[in-house]
Amino acid sequence: MLHFLLKKLIFTAITLWVASMVIFALLEIVPGDPAQLMLGINASADAVAALREQMGLDLPLPIRYGAWVGGLLQGDFGVSYTYSVPVSELIGERLWVSLPLALLALALSTVIAIPVGLYSASRRGTRTDTGIMAFTQLGIAIPNFWFALLMVYLFAIWLQWVPAGGFPGWDQGLFKGLKSLILPAIALALPQAAILSRVTRSALLDVMGEDYIRTARAKGLTARAVLWQHALRNALIPVLTILGLQFAFLLAGTIIIENVFYLPGLGRLIFQAISQRDLIVVESVVILLVATVIFINLLVDLTYALVDPRLRQGTGRNAS
């Protein structure tokens, strides 16, 4: 286990280092001068030059890369060009929206998907199963922003139960905050739930074909008992993998939904920062997301060990 962890950590460090170089290089190639962008098309050349100097954009590339990575290593994400506040502060504010939203969506998707997958697998081949699978196909196919707009029309404009968008801040109370997050969470959860229920179903069906299931059935267990006691646990590994990927996606890939509901989340922060060429914010947020994805994968790997006793005992898969 220790060996396994150590190896993972070294890989993590290398991945992060490579990622930092790629991110930095990419953003340098992208055209656009942040100083010119801030001062607009009427600005005089010397004002732009003065701002470039103030932002440190006139320094050579390796020095700027060094300063950025050096700062990161000390936990300093730098100061935003446009907002003039520390990037860590910006990320912190946004996480208060993005993290609860991602968790809420993930919880919703899991709560819907696992029972649906289980039910569908246990009714394999029946009309119910086909019906559910057709429904999940629809869930994957429907663009979530369109679904979101429909929900806004119904729940915000017509029924006026929830606001059409925006986020009041948690200081306005838990209930108000949740009210603003519920529609976006459903919109995000729906396609994820559709995918997850299909994965759950097919993982279960795979497992159900294994020898030990037949043995369990042969020793007289009911189909239901076999499903719950033997199949589900073994089918959890692919389900966990998908869950891990989904969480990373929900944290970083919600730009469209954040736009529809004008939520101040991480996705919008990146989007705004890219269009304003706030390079330092883009670099730091992206590297943070890379680190998060790697960390979640690591966590998923570790939970495999919880689910699979072979991994816990230090034999089997982790030796490879």
Next chain:
Amino acid sequence: MKILTTLAKTTALAAALTMSASFVAINAWAAKTDVTLGMVLEPPHLDPTAGAAAAIDEVVYANIFEGLTRIGSKGEVLPALAESWTVSDDGKVYTFKLHTGVKFHDGSDFDANDVKFSLDRARGEKSTNAQKALFKGIASVDVVDPATVKITLSAPAGNFTFNLGWGDAVIVAPESADSNKTNPVGTGPFKFSKWAKGSSIEMVKSDNYWGKPVALSKATLRFIPDPAAAVSAMLAGDVDGFANFPAPESIPQLKADPRFKVVIGSTEGETILSINNKKAPWTDIKVRQAVAHAIDRQAIIDGAMFGLGTPIGTHFAPHHPAYKADLINTYPYDLDKAKALLAEAGFPNGFKAVIKLPPPSYARRGGEIVAAQLRKIGIELEIVPVEWAQWLDQVFKKKDFDLTIVSHTEPQDINIYARKDYYFQYSSDTFNKIMTDLNLATDQAARYKLMGDAQTLITKEAVNGYMFELAKAGVWNAKLKGMWENAPVQATDLTGVSWAE
């Protein structure tokens, strides 16, 4: 059991809280004094003296920060921190009498030293003022006494008091100037209270305002970038209005709703088909004239802006008294004439060119219509959509383009045609002479005549394709009074806004 009682207590408490909260809500309704307005773009920061983003002025102008003068809703110059002023006979020395007893929001006093500091900072070597050119003509700023300041210009400038009314010329205090980006401290009737980044900005009534106090106790500006979301926010009652509504396609729907008032006003945004005047074949005036003849302005306004916008024949705002309306007939829509001109220029079969389009819908949608119109006379346009950052780099800086569409939103900005190396690369000694004369002229009639001459010249030379003036579609609660109908400067001036009884 214990859990149960705790639960019961919490529920009771929550119920009590909800009830008292709704009481507060009812009382607040009786005399509503707060307003929530939607805005499309979030400002990058809140210092109008260090950025060009229109969103900065849309938050702070006249509300939080004030200048010596200010621009009113019709584009007129009004006194602000300067109570009055006199101009010397040679037009070079302006003496401003300042209001006394004015305080900044942090409690410090405002006086002539703050004026000197602000103007010297804006024109200084280290200045990052986006409109530094506004202050170029200032030779010196002298403090006569705490309530009098004397500004000496190197040459007379007829529109100097107008320039001082720009958001970029507001007066800031030396103690707070460096932190205005995140915590703006001005002299205005509102003071900054909170900025939830990505979400909203809040300002509250300033209690020690020197002038007429505002009716509102609080104003919140919420950022709603998506046009569809803007419609939903209006319909759901999340916001009280938009000074600039971003979804023209939904205007008829909102107009039909008695809860809302829709006001279509004008702006300072001349939306033009910019032409690279130094790149062949655009160097040939016949080619540019052909383009001018081939543009159907109304079709572009209808197709790209859902009918909102005023056709223009030159680079000047139609609401300005010096606007020459008849110039629109200089090159009427006439495809035969356009084809003939192209043939004379040596392109009987037309040619291929590139049009680069920045993100706003006037450009993206408008560009497609322009491309279809120019195809009729044989000019095949390749459409290249670009982001603003790319546009600034490729079009504005490197001049690597044939055509582009952009709205020039600075007030009275015809002087850009006299700029050396400006992106559409026009250069004319005649035009430069008119601008020099305009700067020296202080008599209104003479100034208007010169402005007219300038308009006529650029139209005759078909420097750019003049399309339309951007409209300002304001949508707000029918009970809200005092919102600006037009936008002579980019501002959401809330000083006169109140709720009807």
